Structures are given as C-alpha cells and as structure tokens.
Amino acid sequence: MKGALLVNLGSPDSPEPKDVKKYLGEFLMDERVIDIPLVARTALVKGIILNTRPKASAAAYKKIWWDEGSPLIVLSERLKDKVQEETSLPVALAMRYGSMTIKKGLQELVDKGCDEVFLIPLYPQFAMATTETILVLAEELREEFFPNLKIDSLPPFYNNPDYISILANSIKNELKGKDYEYLLFSYHGVPERHIKKSDVTQSHCKIDGSCCATPSKAHEFCYRHQCLEVTRLVAEYLELKPDTYSTSFQSRLGFDPWLQPYTDRTIERLGKKGIKTMAIATPAFVSDCLETLEEIAMEGEEIFHEMGGKEFTTIPCLNTNKDWVTFLANKINNWSKNGVEA
Ligand SMILES: C=CC1=C(C)c2cc3[nH]c(cc4nc(cc5[nH]c(cc1n2)c(C)c5CCC(=O)O)C(CCC(=O)O)=C4C)c(C)c3C=C
Numbered sequence: 001m002k003g004a005l006l007v008n009l010g011s012p013d014s015p016e017p018k019d020v021k022k023y024l025g026e027f028l029m030d031e032r033v034i035d036i037p038l039v040a041r042t043a044l045v046k047g048i049i050l051n052t053r054p055k056a057s058a059a060a061y062k063k064i065w066w067d068e069g070s071p072l073i074v075l076s077e078r079l080k081d082k083v084q085e086e087t088s089l090p091v092a093l094a095m096r097y098g099s100m101t102i103k104k105g106l107q108e109l110v111d112k113g114c115d116e117v118f119l120i121p122l123y124p125q126f127a128m129a130t131t132e133t134i135l136v137l138a139e140e141l142r143e144e145f146f147p148n149l150k151i152d153s154l155p156p157f158y159n160n161p162d163y164i165s166i167l168a169n170s171i172k173n174e175l176k177g178k179d180y181e182y183l184l185f186s187y188h189g190v191p192e193r194h195i196k197k198s199d200v201t202q203s204h205c206k207i208d209g210s211c212c213a214t215p216s217k218a219h220e221f222c223y224r225h226q227c228l229e230v231t232r233l234v235a236e237y238l239e240l241k242p243d244t245y246s247t248s249f250q251s252r253l254g255f256d257p258w259l260q261p262y263t264d265r266t267i268e269r270l271g272k273k274g275i276k277t278m279a280i281a282t283p284a285f286v287s288d289c290l291e292t293l294e295e296i297a298m299e300g301e302e303i304f305h306e307m308g309g310k311e312f313t314t315i316p317c318l319n320t321n322k323d324w325v326t327f328l329a330n331k332i333n334n335w336s337k338n339g340v341e342a
Pocket residue numbers: 009010011012024033034053057070072123127129130188189190191223251253284285288289290291
C-alpha cells in the first residue's frame with residue numbers, strides 16, 4: 001500500500017525559553033544548517049547561541065503563538081487534513097525538528113499498512129538546510145528502522161507552472177483593492193557557503209549576480225537560482241513592471257556573509273527612497289511561521305514606518321489555499337499511478 005508524508009521544518013513545543021532552547025539545540029546542531037566541524041559547531045551552538053538566543057526567540061514566538069499552538073504546526077496540520085480530503089491514500093505529517101518526528105510519521109504510515117511512501121518536503125526551493133536534510137534523515141531512518149519501506153520524494157517544484165500560477169494568483173488576490181508601489185519577494189536566507197557547497201559543478205556558483213541567470217547543471221541544487229526564478233516567473237505571470245519588484249533574503253544569523261540583499265536593509269532603502277506603500281511576499285515558506293508573522297509582518301512593518309512608509313502589506317503564505325491543496329493532492333495521486341514524474 002502507498003502513502004504520503006508531508007514534512008515541514010518544525011517549531012518548539014511551546015514558546016517558553018526551555019522548549020525553544022531544546023528545539024534550537026536540535027535544529028542548529030544539524031550539520032546541514034550550521035555546517036562547520038562538530039567541535040566548532042558544539043562550541044558555537046551550545047557555548048554561545050543557546051545561552052542567549054532562546055530568551056529572545058521565545059519572546060518573538062510569544063508574539064505570534066496561537067491558542068492551538070505554533071502557527072507553522074497548526075497550518076501544516078490543516079494543510080495535511082485538506083490534502084487528505086483529496087486523495088484516498090493515507091497522508092501523514094512530520095517535522096524535521098521537534099516532537100513530530102519523521103520517524104513517527106513513517107511509523108504512522110507503516111502502521112496503516114504502507115510499504116511505499118511519497119515524501120514531500122514542504123519547500124518549493126532546494127536547500128541543503130531544508131530539502132537535503134529531510135531526505136538524508138529519512139533515508140537513515142529507513143535503513144535503520146524500516147528496511148522494507150520504499151521511499152520516493154517530490155523534487156523541488158519552484159518552477160512548476162502550476163505552482164507558479166497558484167502562487168501568483170494568491171498574491172494577486174491578496175493585493176486586490178490594495179495600494180502598493182512596490183512588491184518585495186523575501187526568501188529565507190542561507191550562508192553563501194551553502195550555495196557553493198551544493199554546487200555540483202564546484203565552479204559555477206560565484207554569487208556574482210549573473211551566475212544564477214546563466215544556465216547550468218548547478219541550478220538543480222542552487223537555492224539562489226531557484227529563488228530568483230520564482231520571482232522572475234511570478235513577475236512574468238503578473239506582468240509586473242521592471243523597477244516595481246525585487247528579491248531579498250531574510251533571517252540571517254551570525255557573522256558569515258549570507259545571500260544578499262538583506263530584507264531588512266531593502267525595506268529600509270525603499271522607505272528612504274520615498275516608497276509609501278509596499279507589499280511583501282515570502283515564497284520560501286508555504287505555511288506562515290515565526291519568520292513571516294513576526295520578522296516580516298511586525299519587524300518589517302516597523303522598519304518601513306520608521307523610514308516614512310505608510311502602508312505595508314504582508315501577503316500570507318499559501319497555507320490552505322484550495323489550489324495549493326489540489327496541487328499537492330495531484331502530485332500524490334499521480335505518483336501513486338505513475339511513480340515520480342521526470
Ligand atoms: C544557520 C542557521 C539557519 C539556516 C541556514 C536556516 C535556513 C532555513 N530556514 C528555513 C525556514 C525556517 N526557519 C525558521 C526559523 C529559524 N531559522 C533559523 C536558522 C536558520 N535557518 C533559526 C535560528 C530559526 C528559529 C527562530 C529564531 O531563533 O530566529 C522557520 C520558522 C519556524 C517556526 O517555528 O515558525 C522556518 C519556517 C528555510 C526555508 C531555510 C533555508 C532555505
């Protein structure tokens with residue numbers, strides 16, 4: 001029997017500092033998130049970050065936490081329930097970090113009789129810190145605990161025409177009747193080093209502004225290319241005028257160079273330039289979460305207003321958008337009939 005497992009990032013069990021510390025400890029000790037040797041990673045994460053960040057992160061989580069729990073978890077659960085309504089295959093949900101483990105998700109499907117699982121990382125673009133870490137862990141778990149299970153996975157779908165039209169239409173609908181002079185596409189950032197590590201050619205990705213627009217085999221694993229493509233394709237679909245939109249990267253951590261331009265500085269620059277109304281879409285996230293509800297909708301708006309901006313519209317993620325639910329259900333149903341599409 002076949003089943004599907006949706007996998008998102010995860011959240012702490014509660015917005016209390018002790019739960020946030022436990023969650024950040026697991027997350028940041030992942031060698032594909034903080035990709036430095038174990039001794040240095042342990043010293044950085046356990047010796048420095050976990051002594052300071054949990055308190056500040058917990059305060060941020062408290063601002064966005066819902067009665068039912070973490071928005072990211074609640075919205076992912078709602079998504080899973082809606083997808084389940086559109087397929088006869090069992091669908092389960094897991095998180096890469098935290099209590100809703102991938103092991104539990106696979107076990108749930110095995111207990112229902114599944115011997116083939118379609119793994120769906122809930123990220124449109126590939127990144128070593130997201131898609132890759134899910135695939136690697138799922139394979140390790142399969143080898144150790146579920147040796148008879150066959151696991152296929154959905155490749156990144158950043159340039160899938162259906163996904164692009166669903167995203168573009170959701171942006172269009174959210175902006176209907178709203179004033180905006182500028183649309184910013186803000187993606188979660190990654191250290192530049194991650195892009196170079198994922199470059200299968202080891203020579204293409206120079207992060208120099210033009211490499212991501214030059215066709216290359218490297219782009220199958222280039223997060224920067226895939227983000228820029230989403231912006232380009234959505235802008236084309238919505239017929240946005242040049243100079244009324246751009247791409248930026250948010251949520252940087254630490255002192256290494258991350259992908260640029262940074263979102264906070266871009267908002268600042270737009271405000272200073274005299275833009276009075278702007279909107280912001282966050283296509284690296286399919287469910288609203290701390291990074292969209294707090295960092296963008298609260299901090300981003302504050303920066304814009306401080307710079308003289310008037311109207312700041314944060315466009316919700318796809319969440320339980322009907323067409324997005326159908327997109328995922330179609331992927332599951334097609335896999336069940338034909339296997340993984342080329
Ligand atoms: C080195 C650190 C980090 C990398 C690399 C990174 C990549 C990355 N993350 C997401 C998606 C999400 N990240 C979220 C929160 C979050 N991310 C980091 C660090 C890195 N992320 C931290 C420390 C945190 C926790 C919050 C904080 O302390 O600031 C979330 C939200 C989780 C939630 O509970 O709501 C998401 C989603 C992507 C897509 C990505 C690379 C492409």
